[in-house]
Amino acid sequence: MSASLSNLKPIVKLFLAERRRGLLLGAALSATTVAAGIALLGLSGWFITATGIAGLSAAAIATFDVFMPSAGIRLLALGRTASRYAERLTTHDATLSVLAALRERLFRGWAAPGAARELARRPARLLFRLTGDIDALDSLYLRVLVPAAVAIAAALAVSIALGLMNPLFGLAVGATLLGAGLGIPLFAGRRATKHARRRTYGIEALRARTIDLVAGQTDLLMAGRLAAQRAAIAEADRYASDADDRLNRIEAGVTFGFGLTTTALLVGSLLSVAALAGSGAISASAATLAVLIAFASVEPFGALRRGAMELGRTLLAARRISPRLSADDEILGNREPQNGSAFRLNGVSAGYETETPVLHGIDLDMAAGSTLALIGTSGAGKSTLLSLLAAEIRQSRGSVECLDATLLTQRTELFQDSLRGNLQLANPEAKDAALNEALAAAGLLQDVAALPHGLDTRLAEGGMGLSGGQSRRLALARLFLRDTPLWLFDEPTEGLDGATARDVMNRLAEKAKGRSLVIATHIRREAAIADVIAVMEDGRVTEVSRRGEAAFEKALNRLRPD
Structure with a gap:
């Protein structure tokens, strides 16, 4: 107590x-x-x-x-x-x-x-x-x-x-x-403390299981788990109801x-x-x-x-x-590298909280102004490495030196707001001229200009109102508003049609001149703009090749074609 x-x-x-x-x-x-x-x-x-x-x-x-x-x-x-x-x-x-x-x-x-x-x-x-x-x-x-x-x-x-x-x-x-x-x-x-906590946990479980039932009812039905999910909801309801009953008895005792x-x-x-x-x-x-x-x-x-x-x-x-x-929020950050590097990793192991390390003993560095492609099977640790460079997680071992970075994840996160509001998440001080410039660089300015309300056009929850390609371009434009020397991309054109994807990559390469890029990818067109390719397996970097080397072309050929 x-x-x-x-x-x-x-x-x-x-x-x-x-x-x-x-x-x-x-x-x-x-x-x-x-x-x-x-x-x-x-x-x-x-x-x-x-x-x-x-x-x-x-x-x-x-x-x-x-x-x-x-x-x-x-x-x-x-x-x-x-x-x-x-x-x-x-x-x-x-x-x-x-x-x-x-x-x-x-x-x-x-x-x-x-x-x-x-x-x-x-x-x-x-x-x-x-x-x-x-x-x-x-x-x-x-x-x-x-x-x-x-x-x-x-x-x-x-x-x-x-x-x-x-x-x-x-x-x-x-x-x-x-x-x-x-x-x-x-x-x-x-x-009442114990029963009040049980009631809270019961209500949380009841809500979560109900949402799982509503959102995943098709999958549950196909797997034959619909009845089991309903039973789990009923069990959570009984758990919360029992705690409520105990609290009511205690309250009656207090009144008495x-x-x-x-x-x-x-x-x-x-x-x-x-x-x-x-x-x-x-x-x-x-x-x-x-x-x-x-x-x-x-x-x-x-x-x-x-x-x-x-x-x-x-x-x-x-x-x-x-x-x-109780304490000031700890601001995660990486030390800035020396000797003209974009980042330098020495003996780095890292993972997420409460989990075993995903990355094991990684030694990797990249010169400033160059582009690195991270390739490997799903689960190899590419996204975790990007999170480490973006200072979203800390290393458990080794040292990390990295320039200030901006990460574009696989998911396009858009919100129920105007186009302007979604863009200004990256730079709240950005004026319309800067927003239009970013949209033009992402190839979305004409689409926005054709809308009746332009930048004031409201998006529904999750960015509904835009196509998949437009949503990805909007996320790319938002990244362009982040003036950081290192940009990180996690499968930037995944899910886009070939023509849209190639256009996005061309615009990205043009806009990124003078910056450092790291791209985690399974697709050849995304790795093709890289100067260096690093192959990852089981959380380790197993091979590093540079443009012009035979191993570089071999690594490209391992990737999914455009």
Whole structure:
């Protein structure tokens, strides 16, 4: 539990850094609301009792001031309503603003090279966690921190107020409130933590398996696994439902515990004030005031009930998120090579997180301004080597020196935005002239100019609205906007027809003059522009040949023809 609570520190620091004034104001308004509610109930009880007693005597009626107490009741009622409204506005506005900042910060973090690679490999699971975990953190402020602080402050205030009537009475009420009022939620929170986590895991599994069923129902049907997938979904639903049932039982126990506490406190207060009133220490109206204040003081602790139930979910979200907030994001990068090299690899082994190395003992270098083709069967490690040069992963052994690089992956990643917006991902400051120049270099300017809205044309999700060739050209134009000395390509023309592919390669060769290129490919037309060919097998470079050598032509002949 202590380790889980430590994960909350960076979250709380972010909350305070983003909206300190709003969060503190919201807590103050919440305390004001609770204090006004307790005072309103106590004053109303006192006023009714005092009025009734005064009515027994004509002399008392003449001297009893009804205006001040009634004015106080109106003030407290209006103040409670106003503070409640302002508190809801302030706390929710501050919380939503902080969560928006947190969401932006985390998504920016997941857009960093290493994290982006992990996100691309497990998108559904990580996106569920990012969205669900951030939503879970709204309970931290609204249902845990503020209610706990307000409840403790109310208990202390009530203890002091009742202590003015009788110190022992005030101490007993305060101890009961703090002991039972905090003890019950803490005990329930500890019991609920495991089940809240199980519920979260169950819902994640339910969502992921349902998506797999919808997206892959044809494949599942062909493989005869449709019934098994439905059974897996039902199992995840049962798992989450069982956790929900356990949480409901714990919540019912919390409600019962608070009911017992309220009853015990009320009975104890009645006996105490009866004894005090009987001894003449306090008046009957003061006794009513004391009982009602003690009774109302339990209400702030009742607000902790929901927070206790969601504490496990909140702690799990904090555990997942806090590592990215507790320290500055590490920026991956490679040392710049010397002696006119584009990159230099010495004894390099590398792989992805939690996996065995994909690359083993690679020694390879390339002169600046030249072009290298990486060839080999699928799974040989070509894409991993490109990720290493692009500083998306780190080496586990050896040294890597490489110029600043831009990587064009096999997949064309386009977004539901305008053409301009998709291009400016590479260079947010690029003006229309630079965008048109990049489009012209990629052979897409005429197609864009023919569109009714030009650069403002909106694309659907995944770049729908463009053909495969146009999408690839748009991705190429986006790369042209990245002014880096080294460009990395992973099968740049895969899936394009021959004429389009040859045009793309010609434009790429023309635009890349003076730059260094590395191309991972299975196709002859892509390797034909290279000065050097490196053959990869099982994560190792087994052969390096240069243009003009017999081995170079032999390597070209191994590739798929245009």
